Amino acid sequence: MSNSAAEIAALKAEIAELQAQLAHAQQQAALFENVVKHLPIGIDLLQREDVNDPTSFRLIFSNGLMPNATIDLRLHIGKLLNDIFPDIPLAILNRYHQALNSGETMHLNELVMNLPEVGQRIAQLTAIPLSSDLLCIKVADITEQKQVLEAQRQMLEQQAVIHSQQEALADISTPLIPITDSVVIMPLIGAVDTRRAQQMLETLLHGISTMNTRFAILDITGVPIVDTQVAHVLIQAAQSVRLLGGQVILTGIRPEVAQTLVGLGVNLNDLIVRGNLQSGVAYATLERSR
The missing domain is CATH 3.30.750.24 (STAS domain)
Incomplete structure (x- = not known):
């Protein structure tokens, strides 16, 4: 076998190995995406393009599961967050920026949405740094949790009133x-x-x-x-x-x-x-x- 034939065979073997690795990576990516799609929470990945600019966050992935959201972020992948949400407060972007700089998970604001079909829903946003410039935003629907806490608060207030009335009655x-x-x-x-x-x-x-x-x-x-x-x-x-x-x-x-x-x-x-x-x-x- 000539040197050229050997080189071609080696190249084909290398290509086959790379194709196998690519297929495995695609399989893993598909599995990851399938898992993320079925999570009961919203997952959005933001890429910070300028370490000195908190407005440079770009959406690179979304599972489209922001609870009862009026917008499907999967349709806006590749856009800057400022372009998707022109009215987003700079304070929120600064918090994203701060989370990446500190490398620590941060619980952010609660998002209140009034939707025609389901009424008011409350979502808790959490920023999770994945690398120096990659940020995961977890969006969890905490409406029921809030309702339970409010019911517990009202129950405690009622118990306090009952206790006060019992003391007065005594x-x-x-x-x-x-x-x-x-x-x-x-x-x-x-x-x-x-x-x-x-x-x-x-x-x-x-x-x-x-x-x-x-x-x-x-x-x-x-x-x-x-x-x-x-x-x-x-x-x-x-x-x-x-x-x-x-x-x-x-x-x-x-x-x-x-x-x-x-x-x-x-x-x-x-x-x-x-x-x-x-x-x-x-x-x-x-x-x-x-």
Whole structure:
């Protein structure tokens, strides 16, 4: 074989190798493009042509998946970003420029779009540097995420309002009413749970200590059920008031409540018990005059 024939054969082999490499590269590129096309986010690649000019970004790739966009960027590949979006703020281009210079991923602005068919959509733009002059812009639809966050915010506000209303209701449901300079009445109406019991005790002790009260009348006429918990609260209130120099007068014990307390084995020795509120007031007034 002549030298020329050998050179031609070597050249053909080199061409075949290059063609194989090209085919592989094209296959990889097609695979990459197919993957990117099916991502649930928009991917746009920008090439910066002048390191000193933030307006020199040129669109070189787009998967056309900017969420609900009114423009298909795939039709504008090869154009400068300024030509595609003449009204794009210079501040955004400067941020792109800054991201490339720093080499760090940056979360950019949120893009709000009002579309006739789907309404308002919100997209989050993120700049991801791929090289010194190649920038990837990720565009993610965060409308649902924003809606969830807004719903959570409203729920927290509602919970705060409910909590405030519960506190106000607790204050109303455990009033401390002074009838003389040394006698107060606390009428209890409705169920007494742990939270309300604590509120009642705090209100009572605060009133006793600040008003220098001698007698505190607890009227339970309006309490539908008196169980061990309620009885324990009454005894605790009596003992605490006694430590502050006062006495508790318990009124409004109905016959069925009395039977319940006896059945529970509750010791009411620390309380002064009167049948109704009128007799409790009379007792406190008489004792006060002594």
